[in-house]
Amino acid sequence: MVRFFLHPFSGVFSAAVAHFMIAVPAAPTHWVVRMNHRNRSASWLIFAVVLAAHFLEHGHGAWTWWLMVLQFLVYPHVVYLRARHAEDPLAAEIQNLLLDNFCFGLWAAALGFPLWIAYTLVICGGINLTAFRALKGLLQALVAVAAGAALMVAVAGWRFTPDTSLRVSAMSMLCLSIYLVLFARDAHTRTVALSATRARLRKSEAALQSQLQAVESLQEQLTEQAHRDPLTGLHNRRYLNTALPREIDACAREGATLALLLLDLDHFKQINDRHGHAAGDDVLCQVAALLLQSMRPSDSCCRYGGEEFLLLLPGMGLQTAVERAQALRQQVAERRWLADGQSMQVTLSIGVACAQDAGLKPAALIDLADQALYRAKAEGRNRVCAAPAVPQALVDGVAMPVHPAA
Numbered sequence: 001m002v003r004f005f006l007h008p009f010s011g012v013f014s015a016a017v018a019h020f021m022i023a024v025p026a027a028p029t030h031w032v033v034r035m036n037h038r039n040r041s042a043s044w045l046i047f048a049v050v051l052a053a054h055f056l057e058h059g060h061g062a063w064t065w066w067l068m069v070l071q072f073l074v075y076p077h078v079v080y081l082r083a084r085h086a087e088d089p090l091a092a093e094i095q096n097l098l099l100d101n102f103c104f105g106l107w108a109a110a111l112g113f114p115l116w117i118a119y120t121l122v123i124c125g126g127i128n129l130t131a132f133r134a135l136k137g138l139l140q141a142l143v144a145v146a147a148g149a150a151l152m153v154a155v156a157g158w159r160f161t162p163d164t165s166l167r168v169s170a171m172s173m174l175c176l177s178i179y180l181v182l183f184a185r186d187a188h189t190r191t192v193a194l195s196a197t198r199a200r201l202r203k204s205e206a207a208l209q210s211q212l213q214a215v216e217s218l219q220e221q222l223t224e225q226a227h228r229d230p231l232t233g234l235h236n237r238r239y240l241n242t243a244l245p246r247e248i249d250a251c252a253r254e255g256a257t258l259a260l261l262l263l264d265l266d267h268f269k270q271i272n273d274r275h276g277h278a279a280g281d282d283v284l285c286q287v288a289a290l291l292l293q294s295m296r297p298s299d300s301c302c303r304y305g306g307e308e309f310l311l312l313l314p315g316m317g318l319q320t321a322v323e324r325a326q327a328l329r330q331q332v333a334e335r336r337w338l339a340d341g342q343s344m345q346v347t348l349s350i351g352v353a354c355a356q357d358a359g360l361k362p363a364a365l366i367d368l369a370d371q372a373l374y375r376a377k378a379e380g381r382n383r384v385c386a387a388p389a390v391p392q393a394l395v396d397g398v399a400m401p402v403h404p405a406a
C-alpha cells in the first residue's frame with residue numbers, strides 16, 4: 001500500500017535517513033520514485049496505526065511491534081534510497097512495488113488473514129502495480145502477495161482468523177477510501193500536467209513551424225540573390241550553370257531546338273572612358289531592360305560578363321534566333337541612348353548558336369556562340385553571326401572548329 005495519506009513529516013524523516021546513510025546526489029530524483037516515496041511513507045504510517053489498533057486488541061508480542069515499526073516506518077525510506085540511487089530508478093521502483101506486495105502477503109498470512117486488513121493491503125498493492133503495468137501489473141502483484149503468504153504459511157503454519165473488530169474494520173475502510181481518493185487525485189494532477197505539457201508543445205511546435213517558414217523564405221531570398229546580378233537585376237552566371245543543362249535536357253526531351261544568343265556591347269571601354277563609369281553602368285542597365293522587354297515567358301536572360309549578355313531561347317530554331325538577334329541589334333543601334341545625362345551611340349555584336357541533341361555539353365553550346373560572336377567582332381562589330389548546326393562530335397563534348405554560317 002503506497003499512497004494512503006500525504007504525511008507532512010515523511011519528507012523530513014527520509015531527508016534525515018538520507019543524510020546519515022548516503023550523501024544526497026545533485027541529480028533530480030525520478031518523479032515516479034519521488035511520488036511513490038511520498039505516498040508510501042505517509043500511507044504506511046497511517047496503516048501502522050490500523051495495525052497497532054489490531055495488535056492491541058489481539059495482544060501480539062513485542063517482536064511483532066518491532067517488525068511493524070521496521071516494515072511500516074523504516075522500510076519505505078530504505079526502498080526509496082535504493083530506487084533513487086539505482087542506475088534505472090524506474091525499474092528499481094517497480095521492484096519495490098513487487099516487494100511491497102510480497103511483504104503484504106507475509107503480513108496477511110502472519111495475522112491469519114484478517115479480512116479487512118488483508119483486503120486493503122491486496123487492493124492497494126494491486127492498484128499500484130496496475131497503474132504502471134496494466135493487467136500484467138495486477139497479475140504480478142497477486143503473484144507476489146501469494147508468494148509472501150505461502151512463505152509465511154510454510155514457516156509459521158496456517159492460521160485463519162478473518163474477523164476484525166468494528167473499529168479496525170472501519171479504520172481499514174477509511175484507509176482504503178482515502179487511498180483511492182488520493183490515487184484519483186494524483187491521476188487528475190498528472191492528466192492536467194500532461195494536457196498543459198501538450199498545449200506547451202503545440203505552442204512551441206507552431207512557433208518552430210513559423211521560424212522554419214521564415215528560415216525557408218530567407219533561404220529562398222538568399223538563393224535568389226545569389227542568382228542575380230546586383231547591377232542589372234538579371235540572372236547571373238551561377239544561375240546559368242543550373243539553367244542551361246536543364247533547358248538543354250528539356251528541349252532534347254521534347255525534340256525541340258534551343259537557341260543561345262551571346263551579346264557583347266561594342267567598344268564599351270570607350271563609353272566608359274568618354275562618358276564615365278556611371279554612364280557605362282546606366283547603359284548596361286538600359287540594355288538589360290531592353291532585353292527583358294523582348295523576352296518570352298519561357299526565355300532566360302543573364303548577364304554573362306562585364307558587358308556581355310546571354311539569352312536562352314527554348315524551342316527556337318537557328319533561323320528565327322538569327323532574326324531575333326538582328327531585331328535586337330537594330331533596336332540598340334537605332335536608339336538614341338541617354339545615359340547619366342549624356343547622349344551617345346551604342347551598338348552590339350551577337351553570336352548565335354542552336355542545339356537539339358541530348359547530351360550536348362552546355363560549355364560546348366556557349367563555345368559555339370562565343371566563336372560566332374568573335375567572328376562578328378572580327379568582321380567589324382554591330383552585326384550578328386551564327387554558328388553552324390551543332391556537329392554530332394560535340395554531343396560528347398569534343399570541341400571542333402566552327403565554320404562560319406552567317
Ligand SMILES: Nc1nc2c(ncn2[C@@H]2O[C@H](COP(=O)(O)OP(=O)(O)OP(=O)(O)O)[C@@H](O)[C@H]2O)c(=O)[nH]1
Pocket residue numbers: 231264265266267268269270272276277278279280281284305306307377381
Ligand atoms: N561601367 C561599367 N563598365 C564595366 C563593367 N564591367 C566591365 N566593364 C568594362 O567593360 C569594358 C570591356 O572592355 P573590353 O573587354 O576591352 O571590350 P570593349 O571595349 O567593349 O571592346 P570590344 O568588346 O572588343 O568591342 C572594360 O573597360 C571594363 O572595365 C561594369 O559593371 N560597369
